Amino acid sequence: MPIPFDASNLLSPAQIRQAEWDALGYNTINLGPTHPATHGIFQNILQMDGEIIRHAEPTIGYIHRAFEKLAEHRPYNQIAPITDRLNYCSSPINNMGWHMTVEKLIGCQVPKRADYMRVIIMELSRIADHIICTTIIGQDTGATTGFLYFFQMREKIYEIFEGLCGARLTTNIGRIGGMEREFTQDVWKKLETFMTEFPVALAEFRDLVERNRIFMDRTINCGPISADRALAYGFTGPNLRAAGIDYDVRVAQPYSSYEDFDFAIPVGANGDTYDRFMVRIEEMVESFSIIQQAMSKMPEGPIHADVPAFYLPEKQEVYSKMEALIYHFKIVMGEMDVPKGEVYHAVEGGNGELGFYLISDGGRTPYRLHFRRPCFIFYQAYPEMITGTMLSDAILTLSSLNVIAGELDA
Amino acid sequence: MELAIHNIIGEKLQTLLGDQYEGKHLEYDFMVYHIHKSKIAEALELLKTDADLNFHFLTTLCASHFPENKGAEFVMMYQLHNMYQNVRIRIKTQLPENELSLPSITQLWPSANWMERQEYDFFGINFEGHPDLRRILNMDEMNYFPLRKEYRMEDAGRDDKDDKFFGR
Numbered sequence: 001m002p003i004p005f006d007a008s009n010l011l012s013p014a015q016i017r018q019a020e021w022d023a024l025g026y027n028t029i030n031l032g033p034t035h036p037a038t039h040g041i042f043q044n045i046l047q048m049d050g051e052i053i054r055h056a057e058p059t060i061g062y063i064h065r066a067f068e069k070l071a072e073h074r075p076y077n078q079i080a081p082i083t084d085r086l087n088y089c090s091s092p093i094n095n096m097g098w099h100m101t102v103e104k105l106i107g108c109q110v111p112k113r114a115d116y117m118r119v120i121i122m123e124l125s126r127i128a129d130h131i132i133c134t135t136i137i138g139q140d141t142g143a144t145t146g147f148l149y150f151f152q153m154r155e156k157i158y159e160i161f162e163g164l165c166g167a168r169l170t171t172n173i174g175r176i177g178g179m180e181r182e183f184t185q186d187v188w189k190k191l192e193t194f195m196t197e198f199p200v201a202l203a204e205f206r207d208l209v210e211r212n213r214i215f216m217d218r219t220i221n222c223g224p225i226s227a228d229r230a231l232a233y234g235f236t237g238p239n240l241r242a243a244g245i246d247y248d249v250r251v252a253q254p255y256s257s258y259e260d261f262d263f264a265i266p267v268g269a270n271g272d273t274y275d276r277f278m279v280r281i282e283e284m285v286e287s288f289s290i291i292q293q294a295m296s297k298m299p300e301g302p303i304h305a306d307v308p309a310f311y312l313p314e315k316q317e318v319y320s321k322m323e324a325l326i327y328h329f330k331i332v333m334g335e336m337d338v339p340k341g342e343v344y345h346a347v348e349g350g351n352g353e354l355g356f357y358l359i360s361d362g363g364r365t366p367y368r369l370h371f372r373r374p375c376f377i378f379y380q381a382y383p384e385m386i387t388g389t390m391l392s393d394a395i396l397t398l399s400s401l402n403v404i405a406g407e408l409d410a
Numbered sequence: 411m412e413l414a415i416h417n418i419i420g421e422k423l424q425t426l427l428g429d430q431y432e433g434k435h436l437e438y439d440f441m442v443y444h445i446h447k448s449k450i451a452e453a454l455e456l457l458k459t460d461a462d463l464n465f466h467f468l469t470t471l472c473a474s475h476f477p478e479n480k481g482a483e484f485v486m487m488y489q490l491h492n493m494y495q496n497v498r499i500r501i502k503t504q505l506p507e508n509e510l511s512l513p514s515i516t517q518l519w520p521s522a523n524w525m526e527r528q529e530y531d532f533f534g535i536n537f538e539g540h541p542d543l544r545r546i547l548n549m550d551e552m553n554y555f556p557l558r559k560e561y562r563m564e565d566a567g568r569d570d571k572d573d574k575f576f577g578r
Contacts, residue, residue, distance in 0.1 A: 010550045013542055061547035066563075068532070069556055073563050104438060231467055234521030245493070252496050343438045344489065344500070346469075355470055357487070372470040372489075380524045409547060 014045050014057040021047045026054055029391075033062050037395045039136060040405035044382075044394075051390050056383040060376075064409040071369040075334025076102050077176060077310075079369070084170035086373060087407040090129035090350035092121045092161065092173045097347035100255055101356040102176045104343045108307050112299045114178035115257035119294045120191070121164065121173055122256070122347075123287040127198070128157045129350030130238075130280040130287075133402040137277050138209050140399050141218045150205040156194045163187040177311035178304025191295070198288060206281060216274065223385045223397030224272040233381035236374050237352025239401055242279045243271030249348040260297070261290045273400040280402075310336055334364045351375055351402055375407040415497055416441050418462055426456055442500045450486075450503050451513040457490055457501075458518055465490035465499065468519040471526070473533040477559050483507040484533065488515075505535070514540040532557035 021028070032043035041062040047055040067086070071079050083094035096118050103110060110118075131154045138146040158168040163186050165173045174180065183191070209215050225235070230243040240247055248265045250258040266282035268275030304311050308327045317324035330336065340362045346355040352374030359368040378401065386394040416434070423431045423443065431453075432444035445453045457465040469489040477483055482504035491498050505512065514537035515522045526537045527546040534555040537543055545552065554561055 010544065012544065061549075064547040066556065069563055232520050234468060234519070247493050252493070253498075341438060344440060344498075353469070355489075357470065357472060357489075359474055368472075368474040370470070370472040370474075376524065376528075377470075377521050380521060 012045075012057055012059075014047070014055065017055075021055070024049070024054075031391075031394070033059075037140070038398060040403065042398065042403065042405065042408075046391070046394075048391065053386050053389060053391060053394055056386055056394070058379065058382060060379070061409055063405050067371065067410045068369055071366055073365055075364055076336055076338065076366070077312075077331060078334070079366070080174075081170065081172050083371075084172055085406050086371065086410060087129070087350055087354070087375070087404045088169055089132050089404055090125035091169065091171050092125040093129075093347055093349050094354060095171060095173050096122055096256065097345065097349070097354050097356055099174050099176050100347065101343060101345040101358055102310070102338075103305075104345050105341060105358060105360060106176075106307065106310065106338060108177055108305045108310070110178050110256075110305050111302050112257060113301045114303045114305075116294045116298050117179050117183065117303065118174065118256050119258065119261070120291050121161075123290045123294075124157050124160060124194075126287045126348075126350055127284050128154045129402070130284050131157075133350075133399070134205075134209075134277055134280050134284075136399045136402075137219065137273065137396065138205075138215070140396050141215055143209055143212070143215060146205050146208050150201055153194075153198055153201050156190070156197065160187060160190050160194065163190055175304065175311055177307040178302070180304075180312075182303055191291075195288075195292065195295070202281075202284060202288075210278070210281065219274040219277060219396065219400070220272060221270070222273040222393045223389065223400065224270050225381060225385055226271060229381065229384070230271060230378075233384075234377040235352065235381070236378070237348065237350070238279045238283060239271075239276055239352065239378055241265060242268035242275035244269055249346050249353050253346065255345070255347060261293050263287075263290050273396050276400040276402075336364065338362060338364075346372070349374060349407075351404065351407065352378070354407075371410055373407045373410055375403045376410070379403050379408055415463075415492075415495060416499075419443070419457070419499065422456060422460060422463065423453060427453060437500070440498060440500045442502055444502050444504075447486075447503045447505055447512060450488075450501070451515065453501065454488065454490075454515055454518060457499075463492070464494060465492045465497075467491040467493055468515075468521055468525075469498065471515075471522065471529065473529045473535055473557075475533060475557065475559050481506050484510060484535065486512060486529070486535065510534060511536040511538055513538050514543075516540060531555075534558070 026047040026049050029046045029048050031046055032038050033041050043059040045057045046053050067082050080095050080098050083098045084091040086094050135147040135150050161171050162168050165171050227243045227245050230240050244267055246265045246267050263286045266279050268279050312331055313324035313328055318328045338360050342359040344357045346353045355372030357370040358366050361367040385397055427449045430446035430449040434443045457463050469491045471488045473486050484505040486503050488501040526540055529535050530543055531545040531548055
């Protein structure tokens with residue numbers, strides 16, 4: 001039953017109050033949708049009083065791809081590539097989050113070795129995500145050097161991902177039930193090189209930026225948000241921790257054996273751009289230590305659970321064994337026997353709590369899949385954070401929130 | 411300890427809502443509370459403001475569509491989190507197709523603003539008292555609610571493609 005199109009209720013608050021602002025002599029500026037300073041597709045209609053922002057109205061949805069609808073039409077193992085495209089700066093975390101959601105639904109216990117491999121991959125992608133955010137903050141304050149040099153480390157991480165799965169950005173690492181393959185010798189070698197090079201590169205970047213007078217003047221008290229407002233706006237992840245709340249899904253509801261590792265949750269005090277920057281820098285240190293612990297404690301054993309109905313069998317077995325062939329065929333054709341039920345599983349993504357709410361009716365595809373996307377929820381606070389500040393601070397606030405368009409629009 | 415708080419929640423909801431509180435059950439690791447749609451705002455306010463319960467964080471909310479379930483075609487879900495005691499709960503309410511409206515909870519949690527707009531955009535649920543209930547991810551000119559089950563994934567104007575090739 002299509003509803004008739006009614007243009008009268010389409011006016012946004014900005015359009016309704018346009019005449020009022022015109023009378024005050026404000027300039028209307030369209031920041032975006034494709035502005036080079038916003039690092040993504042974000043449109044904000046700003047009412048400017050000189051250089052001061054008096055009102056901001058974000059428009060989102062420019063790269064909406066209907067993932068929730070798409071997911072209702074795809075077998076469970078084909079949804080992992082969709083999750084890649086949520087927060088594409090740390091897609092392995094999204095992949096693992098999805099696999100763990102399905103594992104929770106089917107009641108599958110993943111072996112420790114696969115858990116530890118997942119932890120290494122997730123922490124590497126967290127570092128990659130934070131490298132992007134911190135260097136972009138530097139870039140937006142004028143410190144291009146940090147961006148150019150520290151970004152090499154992200155390249156090193158992507159080379160590790162390439163060795164793991166063949167892809168760099170949209171990785172689709174892991175399978176329901178565990179990992180698809182062992183780390184190769186080459187991956188271990190690259191990982192060890194990364195572990196020796198990363199602390200040096202991080203120290204170099206910190207020396208350059210962290211106590212830099214210009215950087216500090218530029219970022220301290222820029223786009224602050226109080227802890228109360230941050231909670232009310234549904235902030236999670238580094239942005240919430242920068243405001244002083246020590247909430248981290250890895251600690252609150254440990255998944256994938258995070259309880260085995262010893263790490264701290266860095267928190268800020270003022271929730272401003274500098275705190276968000278520093279929380280991310282400290283988190284990289286913690287992630288580095290988690291990877292070290294996981295590498296040294298890496299248990300021996302299988303890399304996937306014994307769930308033949310969900311985990312693709314070895315190719316060799318498919319050619320030689322009847323059962324493996326049947327399971328291979330069933331999985332590829334999307335005929336998995338999934339129990340009825342609904343689960344919610346959350347992982348600590350690069351930007352906060354990434355949740356998957358899955359309703360299964362026992363069919364071959366999810367009946368309903370809802371993504372709790374952290375960026376979508378906390379980006380609502382952006383107008384409040386930038387009202388009354390300068391335009392250049394608004395750019396800096398946006399990059400320090402690390403809003404990723406793919407996750408915002410799903 | 412976690413069970414204790416669930417008993418307290420059950421009792422408090424029962425006292426406040428009476429028959430409108432429709433019980434609870436455990437769904438995997440989540441306690442799900444069923445509440446009649448007429449009392450959903452009161453229930454959520456109690457859960458947020460009561461000092462013993464203190465569910466101060468709205469994790470997410472979402473709707474889902476069950477066209478075969480006559481009289482309760484839509485289900486709305488709210489997920490709340492008490493970070494102090496680390497307890498999460500899920501609140502569910504059923505909506506019939508002919509009166510798709512719920513009170514908006516943007517007064518309790520500003521973060522509900524866009525989440526409710528998203529559910530309006532995809533399911534057409536009308537949130538009463540919402541400050542700015544417009545579509546958010548889809549274009550304003552769209553004249554249907556795409557996540558309802560009767561809408562095919564492929565463009566309805568095309569007959570060369572069929573949903574049966576896409577899994578369901």
